Amino acid sequence: MVRFSNSLIGVLNVITLVLSIPIIGGGIWLSQRANTDCEKFLERPLVALGVFLFLVSLAGFVGACCRNSCLLWLYLVVMFLLILLLVCFTVFAFVVTNKGAGEVVSGRGFKEYRLGDYSDWLQRRVEKASNWRRIRSCLQQGKVCESLQNKNQTWDQFIKDNLSPIQSGCCKPPSACNFTYMNGTAWNKPPGFNSSDVPDCNTWQSGQSTLCYDCQSCKAGVLANLKHDWKKVAVANIIFLIFLVVVYSIGCCAFRNNRDDNHHPRYK
Structure with missing residues (x-):
């Protein structure tokens, strides 16, 4: 037996x-x-x-x-x-x-994220060109920003919205840029604009294939999302x-x- x-x-x-x-x-x-x-x-x-x-x-x-x-x-x-x-x-x-947490922005319902707040190991992973190219492709194919654009929110609705870390970091410019809001993914960037204080302001482009996908804030948003998932x-x-x-x-x-x-x- x-x-x-x-x-x-x-x-x-x-x-x-x-x-x-x-x-x-x-x-x-x-x-x-x-x-x-x-x-x-x-x-x-x-x-x-x-x-x-x-x-x-x-x-x-x-x-x-x-x-x-x-x-x-x-x-x-x-x-x-x-x-x-x-x-x-x-x-x-x-x-x-x-390490790493979103920063509350005055008068906003969402947080913004800085890459330097996260561990050096995670920063190196997203800053590696081959890794980021794959992540960037996934973000575009996932239409994360397109869903934000389709909401057609007014400015008052937008600033009260609880954006995800990726939407906050990749789909819009940082609040410090002070660009003029058009819709969730369209912002009026003044001609010849150049900022030495916030490099992401220079990286931002209104084209749907560009937006802030190459911004440090986008990489930080990905890490914020990754941190939440890894904890679970x-x-x-x-x-x-x-x-x-x-x-x-x-x-x-x-x-x-x-x-x-x-x-x-x-x-x-």
Whole structure:
């Protein structure tokens, strides 16, 4: 009779094995249907994650239910490395997102963001040309600023709007520029305007493909959004880590059962 820990590990790995199939399928479907750089960027991680889950779950299932100590040992090694990796990532996520916050602008319902307020590591990531080119493309394809333009707000409505960090940093010039408001993404920039105090004022252009996508404020807005998402991911990781530690402990019991049965085989 297979012991309880072996059975439980087998059931858990059957569940993850089944879950890995739609993940792989989603990655393959995305690779065939992807039209944008953002979608193409997601396809490989999805397929890799699905294949990883499939192989690890298969090793855990066979190792626990067929009493294969080698496969179960391999499964436990991978689980241990995964736990270690998640611990490192969670600590790292909290450290690099500890700095940075939006600044309240007098008379505005939204905040504005400065790149220098964030960690040096995050700043280097967005300032790297190849990284920013991909992020910029995703922002344009996501039509973040177009949704703001379609609101057709008056000035009083606009300044009371709770803009997202990306909308505040990428779709409009900084408030310090004092440009004349036309609509959410159109501002009248005086001819020959040049500002040494706020470089983003010089970078801003009214063209929908330009706007403030190359501004420091846009990069800061992306980091503000990333910081918020990473905080949520880090919290989710802690919950997932607790689950993995429990599964790992059960797996260790199953491995001990396999070893005991191999050393002391049972006869019917």
